[in-house]
Amino acid sequence: MNPQQYSSIEQYADTRYSAYRFYTETIEVSRMSALAFFEAGEKQYKGKRMFWQNREKTFTLVGLGHAHVLASSVQQGRFEEIKHKWESLCKQIVNEEPDVEPILFGGFSFDPLNELESEWTHFPEAYFAVPSFQLVIKDDQAYVSINLITAEKETFNQFELMRKERDRLIHAAQVLELPKYQKPLVMGRTEIKKEQYLDSIDKVTAIIKAEQAEKVVIARSLKLNFEEPLSASSALYQVSEEQPESFLFGMEAETQFFFGATPERLVKVKESQALSTCLAGSTPRGKTMEKDMELGEALLNDKKNRSEHQYVVDMISEVFNGHTSRLTVPNVPKLMKIRDIQHLHTPVEGELNSGSTLFDLVRDLHPTPALGGEPKQEALDIIREYETMNRGYYAAPVGWIDAKGDGEFAVAIRSALLNEKEAYLYAGGGIVEDSTPESEYDETWVKFRPMLRALGGLLSDES
Numbered sequence: 001m002n003p004q005q006y007s008s009i010e011q012y013a014d015t016r017y018s019a020y021r022f023y024t025e026t027i028e029v030s031r032m033s034a035l036a037f038f039e040a041g042e043k044q045y046k047g048k049r050m051f052w053q054n055r056e057k058t059f060t061l062v063g064l065g066h067a068h069v070l071a072s073s074v075q076q077g078r079f080e081e082i083k084h085k086w087e088s089l090c091k092q093i094v095n096e097e098p099d100v101e102p103i104l105f106g107g108f109s110f111d112p113l114n115e116l117e118s119e120w121t122h123f124p125e126a127y128f129a130v131p132s133f134q135l136v137i138k139d140d141q142a143y144v145s146i147n148l149i150t151a152e153k154e155t156f157n158q159f160e161l162m163r164k165e166r167d168r169l170i171h172a173a174q175v176l177e178l179p180k181y182q183k184p185l186v187m188g189r190t191e192i193k194k195e196q197y198l199d200s201i202d203k204v205t206a207i208i209k210a211e212q213a214e215k216v217v218i219a220r221s222l223k224l225n226f227e228e229p230l231s232a233s234s235a236l237y238q239v240s241e242e243q244p245e246s247f248l249f250g251m252e253a254e255t256q257f258f259f260g261a262t263p264e265r266l267v268k269v270k271e272s273q274a275l276s277t278c279l280a281g282s283t284p285r286g287k288t289m290e291k292d293m294e295l296g297e298a299l300l301n302d303k304k305n306r307s308e309h310q311y312v313v314d315m316i317s318e319v320f321n322g323h324t325s326r327l328t329v330p331n332v333p334k335l336m337k338i339r340d341i342q343h344l345h346t347p348v349e350g351e352l353n354s355g356s357t358l359f360d361l362v363r364d365l366h367p368t369p370a371l372g373g374e375p376k377q378e379a380l381d382i383i384r385e386y387e388t389m390n391r392g393y394y395a396a397p398v399g400w401i402d403a404k405g406d407g408e409f410a411v412a413i414r415s416a417l418l419n420e421k422e423a424y425l426y427a428g429g430g431i432v433e434d435s436t437p438e439s440e441y442d443e444t445w446v447k448f449r450p451m452l453r454a455l456g457g458l459l460s461d462e463s
Ligand SMILES: C=C(O[C@H]1C=CC=C(C(=O)O)[C@@H]1O)C(=O)O
Pocket: 217, 219, 264, 279, 280, 281, 282, 308, 343, 369, 370, 371, 395, 413, 414, 426, 427, 428, 429, 430, 447
């Protein structure tokens, strides 16, 4: 089917899915470990699994298998494409469950116009899936749903088989002993294009001084080599142990696994309430409580970090102004303290206008100046020219949406791409007029720490 034949993407999506039926059936189950459910799918669903847990730990999602994949490779319009395909698909839902909605989980790449060859071989510009088997743990209850999306009329047998498989997975997750996950053995740690990175900070600072942009986020990557291939479950286990105060996410694409522990919410929508978190401006944790407080106070009063932060607050508030009413934005940031780092943090809240959706907010917010810069287009052009890598899904929106349109997206920082015996870690920082290569370089080390620690790559004098 060729989208060009249709007058709009909505019409194309509706026509594309009109022959499909979207069956969903949910049962409530005894609480189980989300990681054990993920692990139970290791043999049958490897390459097609997803994991999500919000910062508050009140919502956990595990998906095994793909009932349907929504992907996009277009350079422009991928947010619209996924949004309309999902809305059209939801019109085909047969058994609506009041307690648990079927969920679409996935993410977008940071910049589809970046054409550099990269390690992101299995990730298209947008990659979402409805899981065949969906575990949701919320409000202390656990639910497992079967999702089946098919154009076939006769589904009785297939559904019966899926019920059996669901029960097998639940049983395995509840009774099988989890492997004793060991930290992987790191054989090598390589800073990729370190000199070019340092040089790019100098150049971008000069561009900002020349007033061609106000702020630009520049990132770099670090490669780890392991003795043995590292499993996705083991990687998830390590981050969940080490980073209890962040969003945890993971998505497999064939042999690759993108995962992370990010403190940064892009946007959440629940029953028309929209919430975003402006997060930018950083300092390390202190070794002692006194030192930690001193560093935090200094961060709150630091001109360079406050300016980095304010660009984000202004931009997110402006986007919220276009999509919400009753906007609330505190005047001054607070500190968010997580294991390895402290950030400036301002929550932004509003009531979603009728006609605006979660995907509209994701499209207009990405990238905020915490990951892109200000002005947005100029910053993206500068990143494309001076940053010597392709970010893939790093710093991009990753999250979920349900059939009602509620959901949440995080910004995929403090993240890594796992590729069997190697992992790429990513970190960047906001460059403003007063940035220096040395201090930005040091800041990236602090931001690498969560993934480095989880993956066993911290040297003994760094831990
Ligand atoms: C770009 C990253 O962090 C962003 C989020 C919080 C603080 C930031 C900063 O202070 O520079 C960055 O804007 C990263 O972790 O790779």
